[in-house]
Amino acid sequence: EDKVVQSPLSLVVHEGDTVTLNCSYEVTNFRSLLWYKQEKKAPTFLFMLTSSGIEKKSGRLSSILDKKELSSILNITATQTGDSAIYLCAVPGSNYKLTFGKGTLLTVNP
């Protein structure tokens, strides 16, 4: 059974701090790893990391895949209150199904 474990489960920081969120996975046939951001409503896609591209960046957010350690990190620099959300990590398994971690609840205080 595929497994995704995220840590920490919750995190409180001040605006301007840098945060690192962790995701480790166990999957039979690794294809990719995805990060989503979930504010009050539905998850929205952030990044997809595959074996052929181990780092992605978008503004203050970046993500790295470590295939040896079966893990990924999501970094957010110079955090803002608008970064407050649940960050979800997911890996696709058999039959095109995604297995999600429980998420990290990030709270950025002004």
Added chain:
Amino acid sequence: NAGVTQTPKFRILKIGQSMTLQCTQDMNHNYMYWYRQDPGMGLKLIYYSVGAGITDKGEVPNGYNVSRSTTEDFPLRLELAAPSQTSVYFCASSSFRDRSFYEQYFGPGTRLTVT
């Protein structure tokens, strides 16, 4: 494009009642999914479909049924609602034609309470 739409947004059911959660996508995606999200528990897959007429169980299918008669629609049926089905339900879709079908597009969710 509206993307993925879900109705209703909120619903309160009594124990034993039935209801159908509607999901429609206008992106011509092959794949559609139903998830439930309980507090602090991430997303759990209930059912999914790889095309019209084809559905399969996910991780937590008990108490639910689905059908996929068209590419656009993927309704989720709850029979005999139980308090354990109190949750937020998300529908999602994806397509091989996108850069990766693993990038799923989510609907806004339905918050269901069973009392």
